[in-house]
Amino acid sequence: MTPELGQLALILALLLALAQGVLPLIGAWRGNRALMAVARPAAAGQAVFVALAFGVLSWAFLHFDFSVRYVADNSNLALPWYYRLAAVWGAHEGSLLLWIFILNVWTVALAALSRNLPEVFISRVLGVLGLVAVGFLAFILFTSNPFERLLPMPPDGGDLNPVLQDPGMTFHPPVLYMGYVGFSVAFAFSIAALLGGELEQAWVRWARPWTNVAWGFLSAGIVAGSWWAYAELGWGGWWFWDPVENASFMPWLVGAALIHAQAVTEKRGSLRAWTILLSIFAFSLSLLGTFLVRSGVLTSVHAFASDPRRGLFILCFLAVVVGGSLLLYALRAPKVAGGKPFRVISRETAILIGNLMLTVAAAMVLLGTLFPLIGDALNLGKISVGPPYFGFLFTLLMMPVVLLLPFGPYLRWGSKGETTLLKQVLWRAGLAAVACAIAAAFVTGWQMKAIAGTAAAVWCGVGTLLYVIKRWREMPAGRRYPAEMAGMLLAHFGVGVFLAGVLLTEALSVERDVRMAPGQSQSIGGYDFRFDGVHVTEGPNWHGDQGVVTVSRNGREIAVMHPQKRTYTRGQVQTESAIDPGVTRDLYVALGEPMDRKDPEGAWALRLYHKPFVRWIWAGGLLMMLGGFFSAADRRFRTQRVAATEPVAAAVTQESRA
Amino acid sequence: MSRLIPFFGFLLLVALFGFGIWWNTQHDQREVPSPLINKPAPAYALPKLDDPAQTVSRASMLGKPYLINVFASWCIACGEEHPILMSEAQRIGVPLIGYNYKDEPDDAKAWLARHGNPYSLIIADREGRTAIDFGVYGAPESFLVDAKGVIRYKRIGPLTPEVIEKELKPAIAVLAKEAP
Numbered sequence: 001m002t003p004e005l006g007q008l009a010l011i012l013a014l015l016l017a018l019a020q021g022v023l024p025l026i027g028a029w030r031g032n033r034a035l036m037a038v039a040r041p042a043a044a045g046q047a048v049f050v051a052l053a054f055g056v057l058s059w060a061f062l063h064f065d066f067s068v069r070y071v072a073d074n075s076n077l078a079l080p081w082y083y084r085l086a087a088v089w090g091a092h093e094g095s096l097l098l099w100i101f102i103l104n105v106w107t108v109a110l111a112a113l114s115r116n117l118p119e120v121f122i123s124r125v126l127g128v129l130g131l132v133a134v135g136f137l138a139f140i141l142f143t144s145n146p147f148e149r150l151l152p153m154p155p156d157g158g159d160l161n162p163v164l165q166d167p168g169m170t171f172h173p174p175v176l177y178m179g180y181v182g183f184s185v186a187f188a189f190s191i192a193a194l195l196g197g198e199l200e201q202a203w204v205r206w207a208r209p210w211t212n213v214a215w216g217f218l219s220a221g222i223v224a225g226s227w228w229a230y231a232e233l234g235w236g237g238w239w240f241w242d243p244v245e246n247a248s249f250m251p252w253l254v255g256a257a258l259i260h261a262q263a264v265t266e267k268r269g270s271l272r273a274w275t276i277l278l279s280i281f282a283f284s285l286s287l288l289g290t291f292l293v294r295s296g297v298l299t300s301v302h303a304f305a306s307d308p309r310r311g312l313f314i315l316c317f318l319a320v321v322v323g324g325s326l327l328l329y330a331l332r333a334p335k336v337a338g339g340k341p342f343r344v345i346s347r348e349t350a351i352l353i354g355n356l357m358l359t360v361a362a363a364m365v366l367l368g369t370l371f372p373l374i375g376d377a378l379n380l381g382k383i384s385v386g387p388p389y390f391g392f393l394f395t396l397l398m399m400p401v402v403l404l405l406p407f408g409p410y411l412r413w414g415s416k417g418e419t420t421l422l423k424q425v426l427w428r429a430g431l432a433a434v435a436c437a438i439a440a441a442f443v444t445g446w447q448m449k450a451i452a453g454t455a456a457a458v459w460c461g462v463g464t465l466l467y468v469i470k471r472w473r474e475m476p477a478g479r480r481y482p483a484e485m486a487g488m489l490l491a492h493f494g495v496g497v498f499l500a501g502v503l504l505t506e507a508l509s510v511e512r513d514v515r516m517a518p519g520q521s522q523s524i525g526g527y528d529f530r531f532d533g534v535h536v537t538e539g540p541n542w543h544g545d546q547g548v549v550t551v552s553r554n555g556r557e558i559a560v561m562h563p564q565k566r567t568y569t570r571g572q573v574q575t576e577s578a579i580d581p582g583v584t585r586d587l588y589v590a591l592g593e594p595m596d597r598k599d600p601e602g603a604w605a606l607r608l609y610h611k612p613f614v615r616w617i618w619a620g621g622l623l624m625m626l627g628g629f630f631s632a633a634d635r636r637f638r639t640q641r642v643a644a645t646e647p648v649a650a651a652v653t654q655e656s657r658a
Numbered sequence: 659m660s661r662l663i664p665f666f667g668f669l670l671l672v673a674l675f676g677f678g679i680w681w682n683t684q685h686d687q688r689e690v691p692s693p694l695i696n697k698p699a700p701a702y703a704l705p706k707l708d709d710p711a712q713t714v715s716r717a718s719m720l721g722k723p724y725l726i727n728v729f730a731s732w733c734i735a736c737g738e739e740h741p742i743l744m745s746e747a748q749r750i751g752v753p754l755i756g757y758n759y760k761d762e763p764d765d766a767k768a769w770l771a772r773h774g775n776p777y778s779l780i781i782a783d784r785e786g787r788t789a790i791d792f793g794v795y796g797a798p799e800s801f802l803v804d805a806k807g808v809i810r811y812k813r814i815g816p817l818t819p820e821v822i823e824k825e826l827k828p829a830i831a832v833l834a835k836e837a838p
Contacts, residue, residue: 323672
């Protein structure tokens with residue numbers, strides 16, 4: 001009976017979403033306050049029913065209700081309770097439910113904290129979010145119902161995808177979705193502004209923290225995914241330009257551009273139309289990501305069940321939402337455009353160049369991702385582009401961004417600011433970069449990537465630190481680093497850390513596939529790996545082989561590593577690499593296959609890695625995430641009106657906790 | 659006019675995606691043409707499930723066509739396929755050989771005792787090694803092998819009444835015509 005309750009809750013949520021999506025928009029158009037007043041209660045009611053449906057599905061998982069097909073497919077009696085809970089969003093139907101649930105969380109927060117915005121405007125914003133919710137709820141109810149029954153009820157279920165049975169991975173989807181869905185706020189703001197035909201700077205100021213927080217979550221989600229691929233796939237890679245990875249990376253790139261464009265629009269009133277267009281792009285790419293993953297149009301390592309009916313539904317939804325928005329933009333943008341003029345050398349220009357590069361990079365990633373599809377369409381046969389295409393073009397496009405990055409804080413709005421300061425940065429950061437690059441050249445034996453990585457990282461890092469020092473010297477204590485600026489500096493510094501991580505790892509990693517008998521040793525990167533055999537081990541719902549590898553350096557033992565090869569109850573095999581982490585290097589061991597299956601005591605195939613600075617990649621990503629959260633916490637966003645102070649403060653803390 | 663560029667760019671994308679969906683309905687992604695079709699079946703030699711002392715090999719099966727069905731007690735989709743095999747096994751016109759894949763013999767026997775045994779003979783590949791030669795990448799899968807030991811048809815995923823009518827039976831009919 002309970003699953004039907006969840007079903008009913010979803011139907012009621014759909015009806016409320018319809019009310020939220022249609023009535024306030026009509027109200028805002030006709031000037032009818034009663035209709036506009038529907039927005040908030042409808043949003044709250046919808047959230048309650050979606051939360052109820054989510055709760056019902058969680059309950060079904062916790063109580064092994066295998067009469068629900070989704071539960072039977074994705075869990076079994078041996079699965080521990082925390083993975084059963086994570087299984088709620090472990091497959092298609094449930095992950096959509098999570099998507100809509102998070103959309104509701106954002107909408108309710110927005111409804112609660114927007115008392116100081118004009119009624120007409122916020123009605124439009126909530127109305128747009130309601131229409132997005134209608135699309136997703138209808139999609140769930142008509143094509144992907146998580147509450148579908150499976151009768152007769154099987155005695156035991158299948159299994160949660162073993163790749164998701166990892167503590168880090170359980171949080172990856174929710175965090176990523178917080179980012180994807182978070183861009184819906186900026187999107188709804190832009191559509192509301194286009195509908196109303198005006199865009200006030202105060203509204204953009206109000207929208208900015210939401211975008212920053214969404215982008216922060218997206219950064220965290222991507223870092224988690226990358227870390228998981230590194231730790232779990234057993235290849236030691238951290239990014240594969242896989243279609244699904246690209247699907248999360250495109251909104252991230254456009255989101256980064258949007259954060260900067262919003263700053264320009266808020267502070268100077270310039271680039272309004274561009275900011276609106278970027279908001280539409282960011283959310284459209286989030287939807288597109290969902291489409292690419294869920295429709296099966298592209299196949300990838302994340303191969304999920306594909307169903308043409310689902311694909312067609314999302315495509316129609318995408319066409320209406322994105323096509324409608326872009327058409328609206330074409331018709332109404334001239335009304336909201338405008339702003340102050342700026343000089344050729346100014347902060348606006350620098351941001352605009354950065355924006356352009358980030359957007360073109362996102363377009364480049366989109367093109368590369370869709371290449372196989374284009375090949376089919378033009379009858380060119382099976383073609384696809386790989387890491388060399390992405391790597392080369394991405395590096396090329398990001399070079400101007402990296403070069404401009406340290407100058408950002410020094411440039412003034414509208415004009416170039418003090419030329420002497422710019423020259424100082426150029427000289428100091430430039431010299432530091434060149435000096436470190438030469439040092440790197442000697443240490444690494446003229447490895448191009450290592451030299452370029454060191455130079456770029458030092459350029460960004462030192463350039464940012466110079467500004468930190470300048471502020472420290474010139475400003476009185478307490479006013480040195482407002483949160484918004486601190487966030488910017490953290491994120492820019494993060495770019496430097498990230499660059500060092502990527503290029504040094506690429507240049508200096510050593511990986512070796514070896515055959516090792518117990519007792520044998522291999523030496524890579526100055527570390528001796530001794531293989532001490534394999535024994536059998538067991539978990540709650542898997543059994544497996546666990547290798548023992550002792551690592552020593554100069555005769556001193558530094559780590560004992562236990563790579564595993566697990567076989568889950570339902571037959572799926574999963575590697576668990578052993579990693580000895582370090583600030584300057586990771587040691588990484590993955591267990592392959594026994595050379596002779598009859599003799600597991602004998603020799604095994606092992607994969608050994610020495611990966612210098614690999615951790616800096618994720619550290620850089622996390623610094624960028626912190627940057628997003630930090631700048632969202634700035635008091636300036638909250639002191640617009642006295643009445644607004646408390647609620648928005650609460651919003652920011654709530655979001656960063658969520 | 660220039661403000662319409664994003665919209666038209668997006669229309670191109672929609673057209674491309676629409677094409678992609680249509681293309682996928684025409685070309686089953688799983689229908690990767692198996693390199694094994696019209697090639698001799700791998701030279702397997704596997705023990706019988708109920709009598710491990712006896713071995714069944716490719717050579718011993720030569721002379722008449724048969725259908726190999728890969729199954730396992732841990733495989734959910736096999737449970738869905740099973741009732742169809744129970745009702746169709748006698749009607750398809752060739753012997754149905756069970757291929758017990760990466761399974762514990764006792765689990766497999768208990769499973770068959772509960773759901774019924776449609777197979778005229780069952781071979782067991784506990785380690786799943788021979789399955790690699792067959793290119794098995796999940797259960798259930800089915801292979802139609804002709805009298806000369808050549809694989810003539812392959813189905814990835816469960817056999818459904820529709821697949822049996824539209825794909826399997828025509829393939830078997832072709833074999834029947836070839837037979838002298």
